[in-house]
Amino acid sequence: MLEVDNLAKRYGDVLALEDLTVRVEGGKCLVLLGRNGAGKTTALRCMAGVLPPTAGTVKVDGIDAADDPAAVRARVGLMPEVPGLYERMSARDYLDYFGAIYDIEPGLRKRRISELLELFELADAGDRWLGTFSKGMRQKVALIRATLHRPRLVLADEPTSALDPDSARRAWDYLNYLKSDGCALVICTHSMEEAEHLAGDIGIMSAGRALAVGNMAALRRRSGLKKRKQVRELPTLQDIYLAIVGNHYALAETRTA
């Protein structure tokens, strides 16, 4: 699905990405971890056929991004770090506009838009201007936009950074659903929890280079860390939060009834 070989990208005299080689098959997910400026966003832009590589090759579905970048972009759904929404457009119109750009037939795109707005609990807000949306709502719309055309490869830069834990989980479920449908995913994130939740393989990047790429077991071996003596069995904060919020909603529903 995605084949990246010795990818390098130079901006003037700045080498932003160097010698990146990764493979992501359909139904698999690669998570890229790294500090800000590690080259993750540049890697995503090159993989999406948005920026031409300085060296190396990017192939999506066997199509070389250097030969036919438009065909690559048509097969890819890119969700940048900043949602980049038009403030004076309703969510429905906005998604319809991008659906038309991706040549989705009008009836089909209307149906998909309704389904996805419903899935992300935005159906009621669908006719409101995007300028009135919260940060989390915007991120959801950006995720819908990036996947509306059912791309073969989804590239997402911190897809859940502005989402509350419940919405984040919903987004992960959606991404996992796409994965199970044969879509390949490449996700950049700073959230270790997100990485563990989604990743098949993990790439750790620093200063434009991939330090390590592999699954958890391979990375564990690579890191040389021993098995923890004490296994933490206490729930994480996220587990506690979700339990309390869940109980609160359940209690409220009982009282209303």
Place this chain on the structure above:
Amino acid sequence: MRWPKLERRKAALVAARDLRDAISELRLIAAMVALTLAIPIASGSGVRALATFGGGTSVVNRLALVGAFFVVFIPASFSLVLALESFVGERERTTLEVLLSTPLREAEIYAGKVAAVLSVSLALCYGGLIVYCLLTFPGLGYFPLGILLALALSTFCQVAAMVAGAVIISLNARTMRAANVMASFIILPMSVVLQVEAALILLGRAEFLWGFALLMTIVAIVLVRMGFNGFSREALLAREVGLKNPFGRALDAVRASFAMRPTFFRLVWMRRIPMLIAAAGFPVGAWIGYLAGSTNVIPAVVLRPVLSSLVRSTGDGGGVEQALTIFGHNLLAFVLVALLAIVTVGVSGFLLTFAPGFILGFAAALSSWSIALTGIVPNGFVEIPAAIIAGGLAIQVGAAAIHMDARGGWSARVLAALADYVRALRWLVPALAVAAVLEVFLG
């Protein structure tokens, strides 16, 4: 000249969205429509009042034309604001990045956005002009259709030029604040253009206005093409790194422009085409100067004081002082030509040979070729080749200034062309000194 491929339906999608966005700001659109209606109504009423209350026919007719210019000028100026908002505003809000990640070609995004801005601006310009004409000309016994059509064409080209200029700004400005500052590079030349147009309208000669409209068409085509070539994903997204230490980077860029440049003689060979153009400037100038003098298009009384002041400016002192003055004048001309080459897109380089040729031809028309030629012998044998080389290199600077490339590198190309000019001065300055000595002591 090949234009990029684009699918019209995709460009229309972008245009429709941008158009919708532009007119969704009700307060803005209300202000624009009010201005577009208020100005023609006020101007038209003024002209009619003057006609009714006894203004002379020629004054009323002239004023009717100036009013038409006034009516289209203000809505045309909106196009710059709209274009900056459409290109730089989208870049600042990162919505452009999203658009660039879709299968749309750059040309489709560019064409769609330009079409949207042109639609709004021209609808306001032509709407205002129609209102003005309906109000002003019926019953006046005067309807200068040729001039109004030329005005409409040059307005179209001015709007297109401003929009294309805004695109070029968007490649170099990430924020609206920076873009507004850089907009001066469009506003200043545009104000000169408008003053020239106003002067031509006051002359009231349709053929002059058509000539001006033709010139504006060429400028607009060059700028729109520059925008097409420069509007690229690479240029818009790849330059967001490396912003630290701007002065150091600028110095490095200047230093780099001087590195690996060709030797003087190789440079002359490499730039033979612009140098041939510059060389043609001298005989063309001489021929046009001769025609101007012999047909009295420019009366001798106008040009004679200019020629006299040129002669006087060499000074009354001794030979050395005269030689120094001539050398100083010529050197100043060479430096100014290079500095003006970017904004005049190399026309200054052509003028470096055209202007002396024109003066020579004009002097020949007033006297004879043999007398006129004695004025440039023997110094001309050194001075004219030096001017051809400098003119050619200045034309090359202008060519670099209008060449946009999807991979960027505009600054590097212009700096390299300027570096070639500066390096050539090592040969040209001594040549000018020799020419000045020859002119004073052997001329």
